[in-house]
Amino acid sequence: MPETLPVPKQVRDVLSDLLGREVTVNLTDPAGDAPVVAVYQRNDQQLAGVIGFTLPLAANTAAAMGLVPPGGAEACVEDNELSPLLSDILGEVSNILTSLFNHAGGPHVKFHALHTDAGSVPADARSHLASLGSRLDLTVDIAGYKGGTLSIVVPVN
Numbered sequence: 001m002p003e004t005l006p007v008p009k010q011v012r013d014v015l016s017d018l019l020g021r022e023v024t025v026n027l028t029d030p031a032g033d034a035p036v037v038a039v040y041q042r043n044d045q046q047l048a049g050v051i052g053f054t055l056p057l058a059a060n061t062a063a064a065m066g067l068v069p070p071g072g073a074e075a076c077v078e079d080n081e082l083s084p085l086l087s088d089i090l091g092e093v094s095n096i097l098t099s100l101f102n103h104a105g106g107p108h109v110k111f112h113a114l115h116t117d118a119g120s121v122p123a124d125a126r127s128h129l130a131s132l133g134s135r136l137d138l139t140v141d142i143a144g145y146k147g148g149t150l151s152i153v154v155p156v157n
Contacts, residue, residue: 005136005154006100015140018096019064022143025150030137034151035118036082038094039125040101040109048109049101049154050125051094055080057140057148058116062086064145065093073145082116090114100152128153 008025016023034052042048053061059073059082066089076082082090091114101109115121121129133156141147 004103004106005134005152008136008138010100011136011138011140011150011152014097014099015061015142018093019061019142021064024141025138028137028139028149030135030151033118034129034149035116036090037115037118037121037125037129038090038097039112039115039122040098041112042107042109044107047124047128047155048107049152050128051097051100052129052151052153053090054148054150055082056146057150058082058090059086060142060145060147061093061140062089064142065089070145087114087116090116101154128155131156 008027012023012025035055036053036058038051040048056077059076063070063073063086076086094114095111098109098111129151131153135151135153137149137151139147140150
């Protein structure tokens with residue numbers, strides 16, 4: 001059974017509960033660039049899905065989770081890279097977002113890796129992010145922080 005996409009409300013609820021603050025999500029067009037990518041696999045090591053974050057969303061999500069002031073996220077965006085601290089926190093966030101892929105009757109999905117440098121994203125994950133198939137693209141706004149775009153893509157079998 002192939003993985004299924006979450007609905008926007010699931011994404012909002014998971015992020016809001018995780019961050020302990022109001023989160024709003026809205027459907028949007030696919031982002032042209034997702035330099036930060038979380039990769040998810042099934043137990044058989046097959047690609048189960050990817051989540052692409054724009055850098056502003058990656059930095060602000062991690063900062064909100066780690067109670068880092070918004071200025072810390074803004075500095076990362078200005079430097080065009082996540083700090084080691086925010087990368088570690090976003091890895092934890094990405095692990096929790098595994099719940100968006102796991103559902104009753106479906107294959108078990110686990111978080112595999114977080115790539116915080118666009119050049120380090122594996123080719124298969126990058127090609128899925130570029131596809132127009134089974135995907136959910138959302139603008140995400142986090143109360144007290146800036147937001148950005150999140151793209152969730154599952155392979156079409």
